[in-house]
Amino acid sequence: MSYPRIEVDLGKIRRNTQTLIERLGLRGIGVTGVTKAICGHPAIAQAMLDGGAAGLADARIRNVQRLRAAGMTGPITLIRTPMLSQVDQVVQSCEASYNTEPLIISALAAAAIRRGSVHGIVLMVEMGDQRDGILPENLADVAQLVMQVPGVALKGIGANFACLNGGAPTAIQMAALSALSNRIEGDCGPFLSIVSGGNSANLPWALGKHSTGRINDIRLGEAILLGVEPVSGDQIDGMHTDAFTLVVEVIETDARPKPFPIALIDPTAERLCIVTTGGASTRMILAIGRQDTDILGLSMPVGCTLIGATSDHLVIGTPVTPPTLGSEVRFQMNYNALMHGMAAPDIKVKLLGGPPTRPSGHAQGKVERLALG
């Protein structure tokens, strides 16, 4: 068995996706599965599709290329504004991309024409997150540009919330996004097929009581993967929070009492050194470190305390006899820990839970064509 590894229960990813799709479907909202936290891992993406996700999205072209290399043929959207230096790769592997910059839209159009294709454009509107986005008053002008330039087609508009700037959106902001989509259609003519209302942080609104208006898509990563609502960190009712487990090997145990009490408690310090005053009587050292994951995003096994971590070691206190050398310790991860862990070259991914129990309704990315692992 290889350590450290992340075990992924594909059945739980499928069921989480299904659960959200059923609930959001009642509200007229479809789900785009976001694969950036899992670096575009094809089998996990496939589990999202098998659960009913309408399409996939990622922020990085390398992840999209990984999905394509594994045989996924369904729609994939780039949800970070493309780099000018990557427009050719973007039009090659993505049906559509989120955009805010006229210059980049023009470059995408030129790249699509070179390929003899048409690239879809979703315009990202700034609604308060202060990350990427076109100001609402400038949206019609940019939409006109997309309409006029051959090689690109206006697919819709979208907004992002609670990424750079804290809070989840209000019903008023969401009504404003709906009104904006009606106005753009009035001004520019085309039917906007996508009005994408944000990420997992927007689930409380999407599943709430307010009208969903024109919003017909939501982009979900964290909620599907971890079963939690990001702003509160709370479990979403009926969802699995343990689809991912980090499994690590014990490389040292130490039954001696600590030689002196250590007072420094600064979990954010560069050299993490958290010390508890009581409880743990023994220490164990595990072969994983800050180079592999966000140590503070690991939930400690019951009764254990985090003592500290360096680039390559994780030191944990345990009130009971520590496990023997070579045995394993299991952790749940938060989003940060998962994102870093999935990208770490020394952490293997082990898939559990096999192919779906019901036939997939999706023609794209058939399981048997995927390079699993």
Ligand SMILES: *Cc1c(COP(=O)(O)O)cnc(C)c1O
């Ligand atoms: C990361 C991202 C998402 C998905 O966010 P989650 O919190 O994982 O649901 C959606 N949209 C954009 C633009 C993103 O960058």
